[in-house]
Structures are given as C-alpha cells and as structure tokens.
Amino acid sequence: MFIGDRVIRVVCPYCGFGCNLLIDPKTLKVKPYKGEPNRGKLCPKGLHALEFVLSKDRLRYPLKKVGSDFVRIGWDDAIREIASKLREIKERYGPNAIAFIASSKVSNEENYLLQKIARLLGTNNIDNCARLCHEASVHALKMTLGAGVQTNPYSDLENFKAIMIWGYNPAETHPVVMDYILNAKRKGAKIIVIDVRETTTMRLADYKLMINPGTDITLANALMNVIISEGLYDKEFVRSRTVGFSEVKMAVKKYTPEYAEKVTGIEAKLIREVAREFAKAGSGAIMWGMGLTQHVSGVENVIAVIDMALLLGYVGDKGGLYPMRGQNNVQGAAYMGALSEFLPGYVPLTDSTFRKRVASLWGVEDIPTERGLYLTELWDAILEGEVKALYIMGENPAVSEANVLKVRKALQKLELLVVQDLFLTRTARFAHYILPAAAFCEKEGSYMNSERRIQWSFKVCDPPGEAKPDWEILSLLGKELDLPGFPYEKVEDITEEYFKMFPELAGISVEELKNSNGIIIPYKRLHTIRFQTPDGKARLIAVEQIMPWEQPNGEYPLILTTVRVMSHYNTGEMTMRSPSLVKLMSEPVVYISESDAKKYGIKDGDLVKVETRRGSIVLKAKISKVKEGVIVVPFHFDANILTNDALNKAGTPELKYSSARIRKI
Numbered sequence: 001m002f003i004g005d006r007v008i009r010v011v012c013p014y015c016g017f018g019c020n021l022l023i024d025p026k027t028l029k030v031k032p033y034k035g036e037p038n039r040g041k042l043c044p045k046g047l048h049a050l051e052f053v054l055s056k057d058r059l060r061y062p063l064k065k066v067g068s069d070f071v072r073i074g075w076d077d078a079i080r081e082i083a084s085k086l087r088e089i090k091e092r093y094g095p096n097a098i099a100f101i102a103s104s105k106v107s108n109e110e111n112y113l114l115q116k117i118a119r120l121l122g123t124n125n126i127d128n129c130a131r132l133c134h135e136a137s138v139h140a141l142k143m144t145l146g147a148g149v150q151t152n153p154y155s156d157l158e159n160f161k162a163i164m165i166w167g168y169n170p171a172e173t174h175p176v177v178m179d180y181i182l183n184a185k186r187k188g189a190k191i192i193v194i195d196v197r198e199t200t201t202m203r204l205a206d207y208k209l210m211i212n213p214g215t216d217i218t219l220a221n222a223l224m225n226v227i228i229s230e231g232l233y234d235k236e237f238v239r240s241r242t243v244g245f246s247e248v249k250m251a252v253k254k255y256t257p258e259y260a261e262k263v264t265g266i267e268a269k270l271i272r273e274v275a276r277e278f279a280k281a282g283s284g285a286i287m288w289g290m291g292l293t294q295h296v297s298g299v300e301n302v303i304a305v306i307d308m309a310l311l312l313g314y315v316g317d318k319g320g321l322y323p324m325r326g327q328n329n330v331q332g333a334a335y336m337g338a339l340s341e342f343l344p345g346y347v348p349l350t351d352s353t354f355r356k357r358v359a360s361l362w363g364v365e366d367i368p369t370e371r372g373l374y375l376t377e378l379w380d381a382i383l384e385g386e387v388k389a390l391y392i393m394g395e396n397p398a399v400s401e402a403n404v405l406k407v408r409k410a411l412q413k414l415e416l417l418v419v420q421d422l423f424l425t426r427t428a429r430f431a432h433y434i435l436p437a438a439a440f441c442e443k444e445g446s447y448m449n450s451e452r453r454i455q456w457s458f459k460v461c462d463p464p465g466e467a468k469p470d471w472e473i474l475s476l477l478g479k480e481l482d483l484p485g486f487p488y489e490k491v492e493d494i495t496e497e498y499f500k501m502f503p504e505l506a507g508i509s510v511e512e513l514k515n516s517n518g519i520i521i522p523y524k525r526l527h528t529i530r531f532q533t534p535d536g537k538a539r540l541i542a543v544e545q546i547m548p549w550e551q552p553n554g555e556y557p558l559i560l561t562t563v564r565v566m567s568h569y570n571t572g573e574m575t576m577r578s579p580s581l582v583k584l585m586s587e588p589v590v591y592i593s594e595s596d597a598k599k600y601g602i603k604d605g606d607l608v609k610v611e612t613r614r615g616s617i618v619l620k621a622k623i624s625k626v627k628e629g630v631i632v633v634p635f636h637f638d639a640n641i642l643t644n645d646a647l648n649k650a651g652t653p654e655l656k657y658s659s660a661r662i663r664k665i
C-alpha cells in the first residue's frame with residue numbers, strides 16, 4: 001500500500017519524531033509523506049537525508065588495523081577473527097569483560113539481535129545512547145506512573161489548552177512537532193517555555209521563563225506551591241488516582257514564589273501568573289527535553305514536573321507527558337531491550353517469569369540477572385581493566401560522551417574494539433575492526449518513534465561496496481559464535497521473533513505492519529483509567545532542589561551549557577556530510593550574553609577560547625539572548641572536550657552544566 005509505483009516510504013534517519021520520507025528510487029529525490037505523523041511536512045534534515053548516504057566517505061569494505069593502518073579484509077575473515085577474539089576474552093576474563101553499545105539509529109530488529117547476542121554470551125553489558133539522553137525520564141516515569149514512556153500521541157497536543165515546554169527546544173530539535181504545537185496555539189492554547197536562553201521555540205511563547213541553569217526543581221516546586229496554596233489542583237484526581245499528596249504538599253511549602261525568584265531568577269509575579277494560567281487551562285501537556293535530564297538531578301527534575309501534572313490531573317484524557325525522544329529509533333532500541341537494566345519492553349531483569357519466557361524463546365536456561373554497566377560507566381571500567389572488549393554498532397562515543405578526552409584514553413586501552421558504522425568516525429579510528437554498515441534506505445526494518453508508533457521502513461537502493469545491513473552482520477556473528485537461533489535468513493524472521501515479546505502484537509503479521517500507517521503500542525493514550533503501578537495509582541514523590549555538581553568560582557566563573565542547532569545532528573557524522581546542511585551552519589560557535597561579552601572584552605564574531613577543568617576549545621563568539629553568566633555551545637563540534645561526566649541516578653552525565661571560563665584570543 002505504501003510502496004507506490006514511483007515512491008518508497010522510508011523512516012527519517014534523524015530525530016525521534018519519526019517522519020516518513022517518500023523517496024523516488026530513480027532520482028533519489030525526497031518528498032514528505034502526507035499521513036501521520038508528519039502530515040506532509042519535513043525539516044531540512046529529512047529533506048536532504050540522502051546526501052550523507054551518497055557521500056564518498058562511506059565505508060565500503062571491512063577493515064582491520066595492522067600497525068597504525070587500516071587494511072581491507074574479507075567478511076568471512078573479519079567475522080571469524082572477531083568471534084574468536086570475543087570467545088577468547090570471555091574464556092580468559094568472563095563474559096562481563098565484554099560490552100556492547102547498540103544504536104538508536106538502527107532498526108528494532110538490529111537492536112534486538114545485538115542485545116540477544118550480548119545476553120546469550122552471558123552479559124547484560126548492553127546499552128545505547130538513551131543513557132545520555134532520556135533515561136532519567138524513563139526512570140522517573142516508571143517510579144511515578146509505572147511506565148517509562150510518553151503517555152499520549154502527538155495528535156492530542158492539538159486539543160490541550162496549555163502546553164509547557166521545559167528545557168526543550170523543538171523548533172530546532174523536532175521541527176515538525178511544532179506544527180502540532182502551533183495548531184494548539186491557533187486554537188487558543190497558551191504556550192509556556194522554560195529555558196536558560198531565548199530559544200527559537202521561546203520566541204513563539206506566551207510566557208517566557210528564563211531560568212538559571214539547574215534550578216528547575218525550585219521552579220516546579222514553586223509552581224506547585226501556588227497550585228496547592230490557592231487550591232487550584234484537581235482534588236478528585238489527586239484523591240482517587242494518586243498517593244503521596246501530603247508529602248509533596250509539605251515539601252513545596254518552603255518554595256514560595258519569592259524564595260524561588262532568588263534561586264531561579266524568574267520573577268515571583270510571573271511564577272504565580274504561570275501557575276494560575278496552567279492550572280486554570282483545564283487541560284495541558286508538559287513536553288521536556290535535555291534541559292531537564294542532563295543534570296545530576298535529572299531523575300528528580302523529571303519527577304518534579306510529573307508531580308505537577310498529576311496535581312492538575314493532566315495525565316490521561318486531560319493532559320499528557322511528552323519526554324520527546326531524541327533519535328529516530330531510541331524508543332525502539334529501549335523496547336527491544338538494548339539497555340543494561342531492562343529486558344525487552346522495559347521489563348526488569350529481576351522479573352523471573354518474563355526472563356524465563358525470553359530464555360525459553362531463545363532456547364537457553366536463563367539470562368544473567370545482574371544489571372550490566374551503563375554506557376557512561378564503561379570508560380572507568382575499561383581504564384580499570386574490568387572491560388577488555390567493546391563492540392559498537394552505530395554510536396560515536398569518542399565525540400558524544402561527556403569528558404571525551406577520558407573516553408578516548410579508554411578506547412585506546414581495549415584489547416578488542418569493533419565499530420560497525422557508515423563512516424570512519426572519530427570512534428572508528430580507535431578500532432581493531434571496522435565493519436561497513438548499510439544506511440537506513442539501503443535496508444528494511446521497523447523503527448519506533450516517540451509516540452510509540454512502530455513503522456516499517458522500506459529499501460530504496462543498494463549499499464555501497466560490500467557494506468551490509470546491521471542485522472545481516474549480527475546474524476553472521478551470532479552464527480560464528482554458535483549462538484542458538486542464529487543465523488536469520490530474512491529481516492522479517494527477526495520482526496516475528498520480537499513480536500512474540502509483546503502481547504499487544506500477538507496475532508499481527510509483519511505484512512500488516514508493512515501495510516499499515518504504523519502501530520502504536522501498547523495503545524495510544526496511557527493511564528486513562530489506571531496507572532501501571534501495582535495498585536493502579538500514581539505516586540506523587542516529593543523532591544528537593546539538588547544543586548549541579550560543579551559550581552562557578554573565581555577560576556571558572558561562568559556556567560557552560562551545550563545544546564543543538566536545527567541543521568546539525570549529534571556528533572555531526574551525518575549532517576556534516578550533507579552539503580545543504582553544512583551551508584546552513586559550518587563553524588562552531590558559543591552564544592554569550594551582551595553583558596558578559598562586554599565584561600570579557602568580546603565582540604560578536606571574535607574567536608574565543610572556552611575552557612573548563614577538562615579541556616579547552618576555540619569557538620566564534622555570537623552575542624545573543626542568554627542568561628547572564630551562562631555560555632551556550634552547540635555540542636556538534638567536539639564540545640565534549642569541556643563537559644562534566646558526573647552522573648545522575650539513571651546514569652546520564654551533567655552535559656548541561658559545567659563551570660567554565662572564556663577569553664578572547
């Protein structure tokens with residue numbers, strides 16, 4: 001149904017919103033798909049997504065490091081040598097000396113296979129970039145509502161009367177969701193944006209709250225203070241559907257708007273006005289992003305905003321919680337179990353019934369129950385000699401992790417590093433073996449977007465040289481390792497196998513998925529009648545302000561935060577190989593307030609050196625509307641030389657807060 005005579009439907013390889021591209025296989029021209037979720041819209045990244053695929057930099061053959069050079073090697077030899085080294089390391093040091101990094105960029109099937117290989121080898125050391133991203137949201141949502149996912153579909157946004165956008169800049173990071181937000185605004189919804197700078201999104205807001213970095217709990221508690229003290233909360237909802245109200249009421253007592261003004265820098269009057277407006281709207285969504293999760297208080301930050309939604313009954317029919325997922329398949333990678341603390345479907349490793357069911361499906365006795373290392377814990381584990389082998393599929397930690405100079409040291413220390421990617425990335429340069437992967441439109445498979453919609457993506461063209469789809473590479477590896485169930489003949493066999501993990505997919509065929517507009521699992525709108533906790537009630541959890549790990553001081557007087565821009569994507573491997581996107585932005589910058597620029601003798605366009613306790617980089621200064629005392633760097637250009645690797649409870653580093661200094665060079 002969706003492969004027409006001339007165009008083929010493919011899921012966009014960039015963000016987690018999950019647009020579909022219609023690609024003409026003869027001309028490779030891209031057009032937007034008219035159905036859900038993108039409704040005829042695409043941002044420039046989707047529109048130009050074929051440019052990196054056609055880049056001359058694509059990897060074409062498996063490579064092996066000999067001395068300091070990479071030499072071409074055949075697939076058979078590469079897979080045989082990698083399997084034999086993995087076996088050797090497992091025998092010598094035990095299975096937990098091996099770790100795997102899965103990819104939020106590849107299909108469900110591919111992530112499913114990699115976590116299966118890890119667990120069949122006897123380790124839960126399998127993780128993906130969700131760890132650097134929304135894992136704090138997953139933990140907070142699970143603790144409060146019992147399910148670690150976005151509660152409502154995008155289309156619900158258009159029906160809410162207020163939308164709070166918190167530490168999240170969708171105009172640059174999920175441009176097409178702005179269409180839904182603006183439709184709501186046209187229908188009268190009030191838009192409230194909370195950020196440390198005037199973002200592109202904030203320009204469209206009715207209420208603009210410029211907050212001091214890392215003080216979001218204080219603001220949330222102050223909003224709740226007003227909501228409770230003025231009796232604006234939904235008493236019936238709180239009584240019948242939640243527990244923990246009195247603890248929250250007690251905790252927020254001291255967070256008066258006047259007190260919060262001193263901490264957050266937002267006027268008490270504005271805090272009161274926003275609390276009343278949001279509460280009286282009668283329905284509302286809270287959407288949030290990395291401004292909340294990438295802090296040492298990430299889990300608590302998210303709990304605080306969920307508490308507020310629960311007080312107002314804005315979960316289920318009257319509202320929704322939208323932790324907008326980052327990568328095109330980060331939601332799918334998690335559902336497939338590519339996380340070190342969860343089996344497929346976010347089921348804890350300790351759930352023996354489910355674990356045994358998975359094991360029996362895989363033809364083994366059991367699966368290891370001990371939580372694996374978080375992606376962000378790997379680097380110390382390698383440096384301490386605990387982990388010896390690392391297999392990376394579609395992830396670029398030498399650029400994306402916090403404090404990358406340390407990560408690069410760790411990568412050098414491994415006995416075996418395998419990197420499976422499209423390009424010779426910064427990470428791949430450290431590898432012993434590099435395996436060339438097919439890109440999104442050169443293979444088939446399913447992906448899951450932020451609203452939990454599983455969508456099939458079809459094949460448009462062949463991969464370059466000898467590159468293979470990730471699932472084929474993993475299938476060969478599993479077979480060489482003699483793992484039960486391997487190899488797989490076609491990708492649909494893997495789809496059918498993962499369908500068996502989810503009761504809601506029972507009875508649905510892969511054909512049906514292919515012919516559909518996607519399937520939302522478990523269902524569109526969660527929590528309308530009961531929460532997914534044992535007693536069906538949501539937990540209101542009191543949280544106190546937790547201050548960021550590093551505080552500015554005389555030596556490092558500024559606060560550095562790192563962000564995204566519309567035209568570049570994460571570590572830049574894809575967008576920087578896309579000429580149309582490079583034209584939009586080609587050089588690294590730092591945004592600085594006018595007053596700080598004056599203070600440090602910096603003019604717009606000057607080259608400056610930004611320095612933290614971990615390292616320094618040179619950037620071009622751009623004067624813009626950011627909070628005084630804060631400097632903002634798009635992270636796509638090696639900003640992680642600067643960032644702080646202190647972790648929160650979900651294992652996410654405080655990428656949004658380091659103390660820093662700046663000087664003109």
Ligand SMILES: Nc1nc2c(c(=O)[nH]1)N[C@H]1C(S)=C(S)[C@@H](COP(=O)(O)OP(=O)(O)OC[C@H]3O[C@@H](n4cnc5c(=O)[nH]c(N)nc54)[C@H](O)[C@@H]3O)O[C@H]1N2
Pocket residue numbers: 015016133134166167168169170172173174194195196197199211212213214215216288289290291292325326327561562563564565566567568569570656
């Ligand atoms: N163009 C583009 N789109 C992308 C990506 C990309 O790289 N480029 N990456 C994708 C991925 S993986 C993800 S996870 C999403 C992320 O999407 P977003 O979460 O929107 O991305 P960020 O720009 O990292 O952070 C959001 C905002 O948090 C603000 N912020 C920083 N510190 C604080 C704070 O202490 N409090 C508050 N309230 N705000 C703060 C920043 O100023 C920034 O505007 O985007 C996805 N989409």
Ligand SMILES: Nc1nc2c(c(=O)[nH]1)N[C@H]1C(S)=C(S)[C@@H](COP(=O)(O)OP(=O)(O)OC[C@H]3O[C@@H](n4cnc5c(=O)[nH]c(N)nc54)[C@H](O)[C@@H]3O)O[C@H]1N2
Pocket residue numbers: 013103105106129130132133134290294326327393394395396397399400401402420421422423425437438439440470562563569570571572573574635639640643655
């Ligand atoms: N300072 C700072 N650092 C951050 C963040 C921040 O806000 N600030 N954000 C963090 C967040 S939210 C995230 S999600 C991470 C992202 O971190 P990464 O996931 O490491 O970043 P990407 O650039 O998306 O890397 C994806 C890799 O997958 C490859 N790839 C693409 N398609 C395929 C495919 O089909 N197969 C294979 N095998 N490979 C493929 C690409 O070439 C690229 O090398 O960065 C984190 N780092």
Ligand code: SF4
Pocket residue numbers: 012013014015016017018019038041042043044045046047173174175176177
């Ligand atoms: S909004 Fe996201 S999914 Fe849609 S075209 Fe842009 S990058 Fe792709």
Ligand SMILES: [Mo]
Pocket residue numbers: 129132133134326327
């Ligand atoms: Mo992300």
